[in-house]
Amino acid sequence: MRFLSRPERLTRLGVILWALRIALIAFVVAGSYATLSGASGSPVLSPEGWRDLIIFGIAQGSVYALIALGYTLVYGILFMINFAHGEIFMAGAFTGFFVAVALAEEGIMEANPVLGIVILLLSSMITSMIVAVLLERIAYRPLRRAPRLVPLITAIGASLVLQYSFRGIYGSGVRAYPLPDAIRGRVEILGIPILRSQLIVVIAAVLLMFALYYLVERTRTGRSMRAVSEDKEVAALMGINVDRTIATTFAIGGLLAGAAGVLYVFIFNQVSFAMGFLPGIKAFTAAVLGGIGNIVGAMLGGLTLGILESVGPFLLLSGFGVPSTNQLRDVIAFSMLVIVLIFRPYGILGRKES
Amino acid sequence: MKSTKLGSLTFAVLLAAVACTPGATTPTGAAPTSGGDPTGTAPSGSPDMSPDMSPDISPGGSPDGSPSGEFGTVEVASGQPIKLGTALVITTADADLGTDSQYGAQVAAEIKGQVLGHDIEFVFQDDQCSTEGGTTAAQALVSDPQIVAVIGTSCSSAGIPAAQITSDAGILMVSPSNTAPSLTAPETHEEFYARTAHNDTVQGAAMATFACEELGAETAATVHDGSAYAEQLQQVFADEFVAQCDGRITTQEAVAPTDTDMRTVLTTIAADPPDLLYYPIFTAGGALMTQQARQTSGLEDTDLAGADGMQSPTFLDAAGDAALGVYASGPDLAFAGDFYSETFLPAYEELSGSATPLSVFHAHAFDAANMIFKAIEDSATENADGSLTIDRVALRDAFFAIQGYAGITGTLSCNETGDCADPKISVSVVAPVADAGDACGASTEEVCFQRIWPKE
Numbered sequence: 001m002r003f004l005s006r007p008e009r010l011t012r013l014g015v016i017l018w019a020l021r022i023a024l025i026a027f028v029v030a031g032s033y034a035t036l037s038g039a040s041g042s043p044v045l046s047p048e049g050w051r052d053l054i055i056f057g058i059a060q061g062s063v064y065a066l067i068a069l070g071y072t073l074v075y076g077i078l079f080m081i082n083f084a085h086g087e088i089f090m091a092g093a094f095t096g097f098f099v100a101v102a103l104a105e106e107g108i109m110e111a112n113p114v115l116g117i118v119i120l121l122l123s124s125m126i127t128s129m130i131v132a133v134l135l136e137r138i139a140y141r142p143l144r145r146a147p148r149l150v151p152l153i154t155a156i157g158a159s160l161v162l163q164y165s166f167r168g169i170y171g172s173g174v175r176a177y178p179l180p181d182a183i184r185g186r187v188e189i190l191g192i193p194i195l196r197s198q199l200i201v202v203i204a205a206v207l208l209m210f211a212l213y214y215l216v217e218r219t220r221t222g223r224s225m226r227a228v229s230e231d232k233e234v235a236a237l238m239g240i241n242v243d244r245t246i247a248t249t250f251a252i253g254g255l256l257a258g259a260a261g262v263l264y265v266f267i268f269n270q271v272s273f274a275m276g277f278l279p280g281i282k283a284f285t286a287a288v289l290g291g292i293g294n295i296v297g298a299m300l301g302g303l304t305l306g307i308l309e310s311v312g313p314f315l316l317l318s319g320f321g322v323p324s325t326n327q328l329r330d331v332i333a334f335s336m337l338v339i340v341l342i343f344r345p346y347g348i349l350g351r352k353e354s
Numbered sequence: 355m356k357s358t359k360l361g362s363l364t365f366a367v368l369l370a371a372v373a374c375t376p377g378a379t380t381p382t383g384a385a386p387t388s389g390g391d392p393t394g395t396a397p398s399g400s401p402d403m404s405p406d407m408s409p410d411i412s413p414g415g416s417p418d419g420s421p422s423g424e425f426g427t428v429e430v431a432s433g434q435p436i437k438l439g440t441a442l443v444i445t446t447a448d449a450d451l452g453t454d455s456q457y458g459a460q461v462a463a464e465i466k467g468q469v470l471g472h473d474i475e476f477v478f479q480d481d482q483c484s485t486e487g488g489t490t491a492a493q494a495l496v497s498d499p500q501i502v503a504v505i506g507t508s509c510s511s512a513g514i515p516a517a518q519i520t521s522d523a524g525i526l527m528v529s530p531s532n533t534a535p536s537l538t539a540p541e542t543h544e545e546f547y548a549r550t551a552h553n554d555t556v557q558g559a560a561m562a563t564f565a566c567e568e569l570g571a572e573t574a575a576t577v578h579d580g581s582a583y584a585e586q587l588q589q590v591f592a593d594e595f596v597a598q599c600d601g602r603i604t605t606q607e608a609v610a611p612t613d614t615d616m617r618t619v620l621t622t623i624a625a626d627p628p629d630l631l632y633y634p635i636f637t638a639g640g641a642l643m644t645q646q647a648r649q650t651s652g653l654e655d656t657d658l659a660g661a662d663g664m665q666s667p668t669f670l671d672a673a674g675d676a677a678l679g680v681y682a683s684g685p686d687l688a689f690a691g692d693f694y695s696e697t698f699l700p701a702y703e704e705l706s707g708s709a710t711p712l713s714v715f716h717a718h719a720f721d722a723a724n725m726i727f728k729a730i731e732d733s734a735t736e737n738a739d740g741s742l743t744i745d746r747v748a749l750r751d752a753f754f755a756i757q758g759y760a761g762i763t764g765t766l767s768c769n770e771t772g773d774c775a776d777p778k779i780s781v782s783v784v785a786p787v788a789d790a791g792d793a794c795g796a797s798t799e800e801v802c803f804q805r806i807w808p809k810e
Contacts, residue, residue, distance in 0.1 A: 269642075275614075310617070327608045
């Protein structure tokens with residue numbers, strides 16, 4: 001009744017949005033039902049098949065989440081989208097390749113896989129961090145007072161420069177990481193066989209995310225980052241070195257992207273100079289999905305996107321008899337983004353900007 | 355409210371833009387345009403739309419040469435080289451495929467030396483193994499009036515637009531490695547397009563024979579990446595597998611060329627595990643598919659097979675250990691005669707610096723180039739001043755008239771839709787170099803594609 005007593009809320013746009021929401025929910029429910037009930041003669045997945053898809057979605061989603069954190073951190077502080085972040089991720093993964101080859105040739109990877117992986121992670125993270133900090137210093141800091149569109153365009157330019165520099169340095173081929181046997185094969189957890197690589201990826205990602213959360217919420221550096229995010233001028237008046245805090249933020253984003261690079265390689269085992277573009281876009285989507293500027297939101301967004309991509313196309317489309325649903329994966333993923341933004345324009349955990 | 359304003363502003367700008375577009379048929383008085391012609395159809399004073407915008411493929415420097423064919427002639431002055439274009443994939447992960455063909459064509463020019471007393475010069479373009487790349491490369495070549503013929507493209511998806519562009523300009527284009535059936539099908543064949551590579555109707559059938567006779571496969575699944583090549587090849591294979599072997603196709607799936615995650619597709623396929631999984635896609639996707647198929651539960655007993663698009667060192671590098679045991683169909687490189695091993699390969703190695711070929715179509719490119727030379731010799735007119743007049747239509751007719759040409763790849767005869775190949779298909783398997791020895795095709799230091807079928 002309250003609803004009726006306030007007719008001014010029922011604008012034309014509102015009606016269209018509600019109709020859209022109802023249609024979308026109906027589509028999702030009908031698609032899932034048709035697929036799960038095996039109607040229309042579409043192939044039926046075993047429960048193990050679904051389980052594998054979800055586990056894979058979580059692994060892929062945690063990589064997206066790690067990259068998304070870099071977007072969200074920078075946005076939280078500078079209100080700019082660092083479109084070159086995908087290339088920072090690529091820089092770490094690609095450099096890590098050569099470290100991995102060297103480690104494999106020295107036999108360290110086989111003799112002591114834990115040490116090998118730690119060295120690999122560190123080298124990749126440090127490379128990405130250096131690239132990120134240099135990028136901030138060279139391409140973004142001089143433009144900090146420029147209108148908001150300027151650093152955005154610079155970011156796109158920086159992305160291309162990085163991509164093609166790495167192509168120039170390392171060539172345009174696709175290469176496979178030499179991975180130790182320790183991360184091949186499966187382990188059983190609670191009776192569920194899981195690929196070791198995926199398990200390592202999820203554990204490492206969760207640890208890194210906790211570390212970041214602790215850093216931002218509980219340390220002095222984190223406090224100054226939050227202060228700069230609230231108001232740069234006031235933070236400066238309070239004695240916070242704004243330039244250094246922003247550089248630190250880029251460094252942390254770079255470290256996470258470098259780690260994500262190695263973890264990505266554990267899943268896909270390939271590097272090339274163009275590998276950063278698509279995961280970068282996906283991670284940006286994840287950051288928006290979770291509410292850009294929100295750290296927990298980026299993690300949630302990454303996981304949601306990973307699982308949606310993995311399960312979504314088959315679950316929603318094959319019941320309608322659509323062939324080769326996997327080709328439409330990006331369509332499903334990005335449609336879901338639109339849908340979430342229709343329901344919650346500021347993302348899952350985002351707050352309305354004042 | 356702001357958005358409404360913005361919306362109406364955008365709308366107004368759009369309207370104005372439409373109204374101002376030359377040639378747009380706007381009804382009179384639709385929008386208050388400034389500076390635009392109100393009637394919309396303005397024949398007067400638009401120089402860029404003049405009726406005689408004949409493409410400049412007519413002779414570059416022949417003042418009195420009357421064009422005999424409908425596409426004019428190319429005049430090669432005395433002492434000037436004959437220019438041939440190439441449109442092959444020479445960047446991206448599939449670069450091996452195109453550079454391999456490019457070396458093949460260069461070796462042909464080196465060995466030939468001169469054609470009718472003129473040197474041969476190449477203009478290299480990149481087809482990027484994509485529709486966009488094929489379009490750009492072909493347009494760049496067509497814009498040069500001195501280009502006599504084009505060798506390309508590498509990839510069928512690039513070949514479809516490129517064949518149309520070159521044919522519209524009357525330039526002969528011969529592909530050493532396009533294999534998609536539609537390119538030479540009577541309904542879709544472009545007038546000036548021919549190829550020395552096999553048609554995939556042959557490759558798909560050969561792979562089906564191999565699958566049931568050698569592997570004993572009763573069920574098969576296929577994956578393509580939406581490219582013309584992969585989509586058509588897997589379809590031929592699927593049809594032939596049912597027809598020849600009485601086999602069952604469990605599922606035909608598709609991925610996107612940029613996909614990195616093949617697990618969803620593989621999990622779907624594993625729901626009804628096939629004996630053979632055939633994915634005739636390209637290097638990067640093929641390597642990911644190979645690695646991830648090995649990790650998918652349910653596909654442990656499934657044989658994996660790709661095709662010629664994957665036979666390169668880059669694939670072996672990218673797939674790593676997972677590549678061992680992968681089958682790949684492709685052109686048979688066990689050529690008759692000594693010319694290939696004793697003359698061609700050493701010259702190829704000198705150019706490429708690689709002891710084993712980078713891919714499988716270098717010999718086809720060599721034959722394509724030589725057949726173009728022959729067609730020039732058959733059709734060109736040698737003038738008294740040492741210059742050369744090449745009529746485009748005559749050149750095309752001379753090329754299509756080639757019958758029983760003895761090339762490296764066999765005895766080539768062109769039919770009226772441009773299929774010139776003497777198609778022989780072999781199947782290779784990825785094996786350690788130490789075991790494969792002389793049967794190695796494309797190779798890295800450790801592993802290579804070892805030819806295993808048909809047996810000698």
